[in-house]
Amino acid sequence: MNDTAIKTTELSHSYGPKAALKGLNLSVGEGEIFGLLGHNGAGKTTAVSLLTTLIPPTEGTATILGLDIHADADEVRRTIGYLPENVQFYGNLTLLENLRFFARLSGLDKPDARIREVLEFLDFTGHESERLSTFSKGMRQRVGIAQSILHNPKVLFLDEPTSGLDPQGVRNLREIILNLNRHFGMTIFMNTHLLAEVTQTCTSIGVLREGELVYQDSLAATLTAFPDEASLEDIYLHIEARPER
Amino acid sequence: MNSLLVIARRELTDLKRTRFYLILFGFLAVVMILSVIVASFDFRAKIGDYNLYLDTLRRSGSTETPPAPQLFPLQLLRGSIEYLELIGALFAIIIGYGTVAKEKQHGTLHLIFTRPVSRFTVAGGKVLAFAVAWAVVTAGVFVAMIAALLVIGNAPLQLIDFERLALTAIIAWLYLMLWSCVAMGLAARARRASTGLIVALVAWLVVVLIIPQIGDTMDPDNQVPGGLFKSLAVAKPDEKAVMANFAGFDDIRNGLEVSSITKHFERPAFALLGIKDQYNQQPVGDVWASMLPYTITLTLAFMGAVGFTALATTKRALLRRES
Amino acid sequence: MPQVLLAVFVGMVTASSVIGWLTNQVVTSVYDRTFAAGLTTQPNPFSAVSPLYYAKNTVIYIILIGALLAIVLGVQSTIRDRKAHTFDLVLSRPVRPASYLGAKLAGLLCWVAGILALSALISWTSISAIVGSVLSPGDTARLLGFYALAWLFLLPFIILGMLTGVYSRRETTALLVPIVIWSVVTFVVPQLGTAAHPVSLLNPVPAIASQGGVFQLANLVLGPLSLTEHFKQASAFVLGDTATTGSPLLSLVVMVAFAGCMLVVLLTTQRDRMRSPLDE
Ligand SMILES: Nc1ncnc2c1ncn2[C@@H]1O[C@H](COP(=O)(O)OP(=O)(O)O)[C@@H](O)[C@H]1O
Numbered sequence: 010m011n012d013t014a015i016k017t018t019e020l021s022h023s024y025g026p027k028a029a030l031k032g033l034n035l036s037v038g039e040g041e042i043f044g045l046l047g048h049n050g051a052g053k054t055t056a057v058s059l060l061t062t063l064i065p066p067t068e069g070t071a072t073i074l075g076l077d078i079h080a081d082a083d084e085v086r087r088t089i090g091y092l093p094e095n096v097q098f099y100g101n102l103t104l105l106e107n108l109r110f111f112a113r114l115s116g117l118d119k120p121d122a123r124i125r126e127v128l129e130f131l132d133f134t135g136h137e138s139e140r141l142s143t144f145s146k147g148m149r150q151r152v153g154i155a156q157s158i159l160h161n162p163k164v165l166f167l168d169e170p171t172s173g174l175d176p177q178g179v180r181n182l183r184e185i186i187l188n189l190n191r192h193f194g195m196t197i198f199m200n201t202h203l204l205a206e207v208t209q210t211c212t213s214i215g216v217l218r219e220g221e222l223v224y225q226d227s228l229a230a231t232l233t234a235f236p237d238e239a240s241l242e243d244i245y246l247h248i249e250a251r252p253e254r
Numbered sequence: 255m256n257s258l259l260v261i262a263r264r265e266l267t268d269l270k271r272t273r274f275y276l277i278l279f280g281f282l283a284v285v286m287i288l289s290v291i292v293a294s295f296d297f298r299a300k301i302g303d304y305n306l307y308l309d310t311l312r313r314s315g316s317t318e319t320p321p322a323p324q325l326f327p328l329q330l331l332r333g334s335i336e337y338l339e340l341i342g343a344l345f346a347i348i349i350g351y352g353t354v355a356k357e358k359q360h361g362t363l364h365l366i367f368t369r370p371v372s373r374f375t376v377a378g379g380k381v382l383a384f385a386v387a388w389a390v391v392t393a394g395v396f397v398a399m400i401a402a403l404l405v406i407g408n409a410p411l412q413l414i415d416f417e418r419l420a421l422t423a424i425i426a427w428l429y430l431m432l433w434s435c436v437a438m439g440l441a442a443r444a445r446r447a448s449t450g451l452i453v454a455l456v457a458w459l460v461v462v463l464i465i466p467q468i469g470d471t472m473d474p475d476n477q478v479p480g481g482l483f484k485s486l487a488v489a490k491p492d493e494k495a496v497m498a499n500f501a502g503f504d505d506i507r508n509g510l511e512v513s514s515i516t517k518h519f520e521r522p523a524f525a526l527l528g529i530k531d532q533y534n535q536q537p538v539g540d541v542w543a544s545m546l547p548y549t550i551t552l553t554l555a556f557m558g559a560v561g562f563t564a565l566a567t568t569k570r571a572l573l574r575r576e577s
Numbered sequence: 578m579p580q581v582l583l584a585v586f587v588g589m590v591t592a593s594s595v596i597g598w599l600t601n602q603v604v605t606s607v608y609d610r611t612f613a614a615g616l617t618t619q620p621n622p623f624s625a626v627s628p629l630y631y632a633k634n635t636v637i638y639i640i641l642i643g644a645l646l647a648i649v650l651g652v653q654s655t656i657r658d659r660k661a662h663t664f665d666l667v668l669s670r671p672v673r674p675a676s677y678l679g680a681k682l683a684g685l686l687c688w689v690a691g692i693l694a695l696s697a698l699i700s701w702t703s704i705s706a707i708v709g710s711v712l713s714p715g716d717t718a719r720l721l722g723f724y725a726l727a728w729l730f731l732l733p734f735i736i737l738g739m740l741t742g743v744y745s746r747r748e749t750t751a752l753l754v755p756i757v758i759w760s761v762v763t764f765v766v767p768q769l770g771t772a773a774h775p776v777s778l779l780n781p782v783p784a785i786a787s788q789g790g791v792f793q794l795a796n797l798v799l800g801p802l803s804l805t806e807h808f809k810q811a812s813a814f815v816l817g818d819t820a821t822t823g824s825p826l827l828s829l830v831v832m833v834a835f836a837g838c839m840l841v842v843l844l845t846t847q848r849d850r851m852r853s854p855l856d857e
């Protein structure tokens with residue numbers, strides 16, 4: 010039996026009067042790849058922002074490997090890695106400089122050896138002294154993955170990691186995610202609205218609708234629970250269409 | 255390495271590599287040097303006029319020798335200091351705004367705040383970067399001006415002159431830092447960074463240009479091209495005597511000028527450099543002492559701006575979504 | 578920004594009549610004192626000034642606030658199109674860039690004319706109130722003439738803003754480059770020609786050129802480029818300020834030339850320039 014990596018209890022957040030996340034109860038085991046599905050505006054980014062200590066919960070709590078996201082925020086930050094949606098990094102800095110910056114902020118004092126290791130793992134060497142302003146979207150996304158794993162986080166949060174990538178880029182990224190999980194046992198929490206992503210990478214899924222979690226189960230259980238459905242897309246639509254309980 | 259230093263270092267690298275900023279700094283240096291050149295040519299022209307005048311006096315058989323215009327080299331810096339207060343402040347705003355706007359735009363703040371950094375680290379790192387950048391730029395333009403004085407103005411500078419210049423450079427640094435911090439705080443607070451820029455630009459317009467301008471045009475002497483008293487052929491001591499009767503009006507005018515922080519930079523700068531006749535060639539200690547109130551308010555304003563930007567540049571303000 | 582600037586502008590136009598009047602009261606008594614003390618025998622340079630003299634600070638506010646407002650309006654009008662990619666849409670229709678940009682400019686000019694008309698009304702009312710009688714038709718015509726000059730003066734700045742809005746890679750540069758150019762035209766160019774100190778150029782009284790040979794030359798070369806000085810010159814003439822010298826006709830020619838050149842540049846903007854993407 011796995012230990013719990015991420016556990017949320019009635020986790021909620023409102024932007025002013027707008028409730029973006031409503032009483033999220035979720036549990037993700039260590040070593041899992043969890044996919045959080047939902048339409049645009051469902052509250053996925055809000056959930057990740059809460060778990061990565063960017064915004065405080067208006068109600069409820071959550072723990073990452075037993076650490077409270079509010080009380081032990083700094084410990085949580087050392088434990089997690091994060092790749093936000095659409096981050097562009099510092100175009101005036103080289104790849105190496107960008108990575109050094111984030112490594113140092115994560116507490117690595119002599120980061121160069123580790124950076125080399127990570128870049129080799131990502132098969133991304135040879136660009137160290139190029140400025141990021143010259144990088145393509147796909148390359149930037151690799152920079153994003155690189156910076157997120159520099160400090161060997163146990164839990165990795167990825168917000169819509171494949172958005173805007175071409176098919177080859179999507180495939181590369183998927184392999185990287187699976188490798189991270191396999192080789193380092195990283196727990197991965199990813200947001201997506203691309204259903205194909207989920208069937209090919211995730212071990213369990215959850216579905217958000219207007220801030221509420223309407224479904225959570227393992228991928229295998231989901232596929233057996235809906236034997237008539239041809240694809241996850243249909244399941245997703247099926248769940249989405251269910252009347253509220 | 256401390257996170258604050260990490261952030262400051264990155265900021266400095268970014269400043270150094272942004273071509274637009276380098277152009278701005280270069281532009282500032284160029285106009286300040288040009289101004290020294292113009293002033294020294296102007297002085298030469300005055301000497302020429304004087305010699306002509308002397309000739310005509312001689313020819314008309316007069317033995318009287320009017321005093322020759324005397325060169326006080328530091329006075330040639332007047333225009334440069336004015337550029338620093340006008341254009342320097344504008345550039346300080348641009349830079350202060352830029353550091354926040356870029357990060358908001360590139361989404362990097364979201365990453366920084368998931369790292370174990372404390373509350374004031376981001377603001378502190380950026381302010382530290384400004385401090386270094388403005389120290390370098392201020393030192394640079396002052397060295398350039400000194401070079402211009404020595405080479406073009408052909409001016410003999412004494413040790414005491416360097417002391418005056420150094421003190422002026424320090425208050426210039428305070429003044430520029432103030433604007434950068436205000437602009438950074440405004441850009442951080444505003445939902446859209448560009449709104450913060452606009453507020454800062456309007457503040458610049460009002461504080462740097464409009465208020466001192468009102469004070470300037472209310473000066474009776476400025477009502478006639480070339481000066482009222484000059485056109486009436488009234489000498490300086492008589493001018494003072496007449497103006498003593500208008501102390502109330504002058505108080506209002508002064509109050510207006512003093513409400514602009516720019517004057518709290520300009521007045522000590524002009525006093526230290528001897529641009530204001532009253533303080534010309536006075537001992538530095540005396541000038542410094544009589545300008546202390548302005549230097550104190552400038553320092554307080556500087557500290558206020560740093561405090562404002564430290565409080566405004568919070569995670570919460572920075573991560574607010576643009577709408 | 579336009580709203581804030583507009584508020585500052587209208588506020589300053591209103592204040593300027595009061596400031597002008599107050600200053601004039603003081604300076605007249607300064608003269609009286611000087612004369613009474615026997616320090617001068619010159620006639621009072623202010624005895625014959627027209628009431629329009631009170632509005633002369635408005636000249637500066639046109640140069641300071643009006644020009645910045647014009648720049649911002651210009652930048653926004655084109656950058657907005659690029660941000661929303663509406664240029665792409667418009668240019669896929671049978672529309673020539675010149676007619677599209679020209680129409681935009683015409684719209685902005687109407688807007689600016691409206692603002693200036695409002696300012697003229699404010700000036701007229703406040704001066705009438707200060708003098709205690711309605712301005713004469715002649716003075717009213719002069720005031721209107723001055724605001725027409727202001728409109729002509731602002732035109733190149735609107736176009737400058739539109740152009741940087743079309744050519745810049747970023748919104749910030751689009752806004753800042755014309756402001757820097759404005760500061761060069763307002764401070765640097767006149768300083769080089771006259772040796773006047775930058776801040777003193779914010780006095781509505783035009784700067785007098787220094788007499789040295791270098792400056793005569795510099796003034797000859799740079800004089801035509803001192804748009805703001807020419808605007809001051811022409812305004813002083815129109816407002817009936819007898820103390821200023823210089824040729825108002827030359828100033829008018831310079832202003833028209835500036836406007837004309839900028840117009841040509843704007844109307845020859847290339848189609849693909851307008852479609853270049855923003856870096857944001
Ligand atoms: N900073 C914010 N301020 C106000 N409302 C926000 C903010 N961020 C998100 N929202 C709103 O909260 C809801 C959830 O947003 P988000 O978590 O970004 O959804 P998702 O990532 O699933 O697309 C949306 O309705 C969005 O408009």
Ligand SMILES: [Mg+2]
Pocket residue numbers: 050053054055094169
């Ligand atoms: Mg999202």
